[in-house]
Amino acid sequence: xxxxxxxxxxxxxxxxxxxxxxxxxxxxxxxxxxxxxxxxxxxxxxxxxxxxxxxxxxxxxxxxxxxxxxxxxxxxxxxxxxxxxxxxxxxxxxxxxxxxxxxxxxxxxxxxxxxxxxxxxxxxxxxxxxxxxxxxxxxxxxxxxxxxxxxxxxxxxxxxxxxxxxxxxxxxxxxxxxxxxxxxxxxxxxxxxxxxxxxxxxxxxxxxxxxxxxxxxxxxxxxxxxxxxxxxxxxxxxxxxxxxxxxxxxxxxxxxxxxxxxxxxxxxxxxxxxxxxxxxxxxxxxxxxxxxxxxxxxxxxxxxxxxxxxxxxxxxxxxxxxxxxxxxxxxxxxxxxxxxxxxxxxxxxxxxxxxxxxx
Amino acid sequence: xxxxxxxxxxxxxxxxxxxxxxxxxxxxxxxxxxxxxxxxxxxxxxxxxxxxxxxxxxxxxxxxxxxxxxxxxxxxxxxxxxxxxxxxxxxxxxxxxxxxxxxxxxxxxxxxxxxxxxxxxxxxxxxxxxxxxxxxxxxxxxxxxxxxxxxxxxxxxxxxxxxxxxxxxxxxxxxxxxxxxxxxxxxxxxxxxxxxxxxxxxxxxxxxxxxxxxxxxxxxxxxxxxxxxxxxxxxxxxxxxxxxxxxxxxxxxxxxxxxxxxxxxxxxxxxxxxxxxxxxxxxxxxxxxxxxxxxxxxxxxxxxxxxxxxxxxxxxxxxxxxxxxxxxxxxxxxxxxxxxxxxxxxxxxxxxxxxxxxx
DNA sequence: TTGAAAGCGCTAACAA
DNA sequence: TTGTTAGCGCTTTCAA
Numbered sequence: 001x002x003x004x005x006x007x008x009x010x011x012x013x014x015x016x017x018x019x020x021x022x023x024x025x026x027x028x029x030x031x032x033x034x035x036x037x038x039x040x041x042x043x044x045x046x047x048x049x050x051x052x053x054x055x056x057x058x059x060x061x062x063x064x065x066x067x068x069x070x071x072x073x074x075x076x077x078x079x080x081x082x083x084x085x086x087x088x089x090x091x092x093x094x095x096x097x098x099x100x101x102x103x104x105x106x107x108x109x110x111x112x113x114x115x116x117x118x119x120x121x122x123x124x125x126x127x128x129x130x131x132x133x134x135x136x137x138x139x140x141x142x143x144x145x146x147x148x149x150x151x152x153x154x155x156x157x158x159x160x161x162x163x164x165x166x167x168x169x170x171x172x173x174x175x176x177x178x179x180x181x182x183x184x185x186x187x188x189x190x191x192x193x194x195x196x197x198x199x200x201x202x203x204x205x206x207x208x209x210x211x212x213x214x215x216x217x218x219x220x221x222x223x224x225x226x227x228x229x230x231x232x233x234x235x236x237x238x239x240x241x242x243x244x245x246x247x248x249x250x251x252x253x254x255x256x257x258x259x260x261x262x263x264x265x266x267x268x269x270x271x272x273x274x275x276x277x278x279x280x281x282x283x284x285x286x287x288x289x290x291x292x293x294x295x296x297x298x299x300x301x302x303x304x305x306x307x308x309x310x311x312x313x314x315x316x317x318x319x320x321x322x323x324x325x326x327x328x329x330x331x332x333x334x335x336x337x338x339x340x341x342x343x344x345x346x347x348x349x350x351x352x353x354x355x356x357x358x359x
Numbered sequence: 360x361x362x363x364x365x366x367x368x369x370x371x372x373x374x375x376x377x378x379x380x381x382x383x384x385x386x387x388x389x390x391x392x393x394x395x396x397x398x399x400x401x402x403x404x405x406x407x408x409x410x411x412x413x414x415x416x417x418x419x420x421x422x423x424x425x426x427x428x429x430x431x432x433x434x435x436x437x438x439x440x441x442x443x444x445x446x447x448x449x450x451x452x453x454x455x456x457x458x459x460x461x462x463x464x465x466x467x468x469x470x471x472x473x474x475x476x477x478x479x480x481x482x483x484x485x486x487x488x489x490x491x492x493x494x495x496x497x498x499x500x501x502x503x504x505x506x507x508x509x510x511x512x513x514x515x516x517x518x519x520x521x522x523x524x525x526x527x528x529x530x531x532x533x534x535x536x537x538x539x540x541x542x543x544x545x546x547x548x549x550x551x552x553x554x555x556x557x558x559x560x561x562x563x564x565x566x567x568x569x570x571x572x573x574x575x576x577x578x579x580x581x582x583x584x585x586x587x588x589x590x591x592x593x594x595x596x597x598x599x600x601x602x603x604x605x606x607x608x609x610x611x612x613x614x615x616x617x618x619x620x621x622x623x624x625x626x627x628x629x630x631x632x633x634x635x636x637x638x639x640x641x642x643x644x645x646x647x648x649x650x651x652x653x654x655x656x657x658x659x660x661x662x663x664x665x666x667x668x669x670x671x672x673x674x675x676x677x678x679x680x681x682x683x684x685x686x687x688x689x690x691x692x693x694x695x696x697x698x699x700x701x702x703x704x705x706x707x708x709x710x711x712x713x714x715x716x717x718x
Numbered sequence: 719t720t721g722a723a724a725g726c727g728c729t730a731a732c733a734a
Numbered sequence: 735t736t737g738t739t740a741g742c743g744c745t746t747t748c749a750a
Contacts, residue, residue, distance in 0.1 A: 011507070013727055024737050029729065039735060054505070059482040060422035061727035064742045069419065079444045079463075088438055092465065101479055104438075104463040106451065120460055123418040146413070148370070231646040260646065267651045287590040287619065287646075292626045372743055383721050388745065398719060420743035423726045 012053040020049035073121040077109040090306020115140040128313035135198040150316035152309040157329040164326040173332040174206030186250035190221035192237040193254035194229035234261020250278035256285040279339040293338035301330040371412040379408035432480040436468040449665020474499040487672035494557040509675035511668040516688040532691040533565030545609035549580035551596040552613035553588035593620020609637035615644040638698040652697035660689040
């Protein structure tokens, strides 16, 4: 079909369907939105006409007339990062059974882009909005505050959400992991992190605080980068860490990608995990438990966060003010696996690393 | 702020801004869309008024009046699968610099859901559409055919796209990998696959055909499942394969997730890779090259597919009929790595597997 | 360079 | 149960 043809296509309207079915426009409208209040006979005629003409309702006209759309906007900083796609799955599970649909926007970790995207969402008069995190720009927060729809902030827990929130404490989750390393007998823990978005920074604070309290904090053992987190980066960061702090006997990785990369690099260097080096990841992505050795990680409630956010939104849309707990902490769970199960008794000297590092 | 307040918020309209700036509505509209044709003085007054009132244009009214939106719809079967998020990244890279925005819909591998989502997109009068694959339902294809906007099908190459297409041959790509295994001296190759969506099935055909031609096809060595592909599933499928065909000396995994899982399971069983078992993945996800040993994989042009699809769309939107090659094959590349670099000379007997399998 | 008038296709409100 | 009327907030068209 040529492009000229395409341009010429005139879509049938409600009025066309009404004419075809010999009813009024509003009856067609009702047949589509509230079929139960239309007489069986009219309804069948309308349905036949819709089918015959291939009628597709115009969302813009509908949104304009009703001053609302069926869109639920989801604003995340990344879609490469499985953390957000897991939230998304939870949201879908709830929204799919409803008359709403999800629109996704990706701020790519830019607060400015996020602001633009919030504005783009609001232009469409969404029925509800789900936004990752608490760290909007001032204008972004103002816009969310003034939104004519319910808003849920996800994946963090903190004071004063814009409207509603579901998530967990990043600093506390990191502290849990760090304490586990210390309790397992590791004395010189290091920290690897990438991207350094607000949530990652909170995890770093949790690590630092816990280490400081235990007298085990050493800035040389903290290696971070603003690059996006990848498995390859985990290898590089471990290399860097072992260069500048060869005494390191455990690492807490702010991401499972990094943990997997670090584990692979350790294997390649013949560093024994967990004997010479304990490794703990964060998020408990599916792959970590299947590594060899299986990697200890902090399981974060990503799917459940998405489910609850969507549920809260739908309830609040149906009846404003009806949602009870509007700021929820879902907590995390430490999944202890082989990579930090240090055998009891004295450990080999730290020099082991130096050996491992030789080509 | 209470929900009641929210409901009461009256958004300023073009007319309000016009009143504030003491110009007509159309001048405000022009200031927003074509600032260069508005006099400097009016423009500044309008911009000040927009700022003062916090005006946000209504997308529905705009779409209704202009009979088009700025939306580019992207329809994929999954967002958990990194393949599609890579395409997405390519699309974003191109679209972000334009006046269009991307809306993502997830069919979750259901052709019926896909049909519903195509309809949902068309209701919004998209400026363009990008759809994964060629396997729409008949109605889905009809709708795409009748769409009043350009359409690009991605991630496959085949005859008769609806409008435009960018992708590669899955069967040929699989044949490339399979030939590599055979050429590397592996004689009893197996095949692991999950999900079994149309593209995966084409890869299976490519594997079967190549093995048959080489007299190396044995149905016992083909293990598939309809479950979603995961690393854990790779471990399970390898276990199954080695149970029913212990002589297997190499595997082609239809996904890198499976390949990583299979590698980890092999390590756990003390099966030597690549000596006893060659492993080849598909897609060349970032992690595969960082495994130990590094995994051979077929690199697919996911990012470039997204880039080109978006570029074609924007060109075609700007000037219908202007895009030249409308059906593009981007090809694939085999990345040979440690996991299939079998040392030359006679190999240990196949019984090695039996040993490896012992607890 | 600016504006007035006339809809875009639908739904809310009310009436029958 | 169905219909009539009057917009929703913007852009197009034509005129000044």
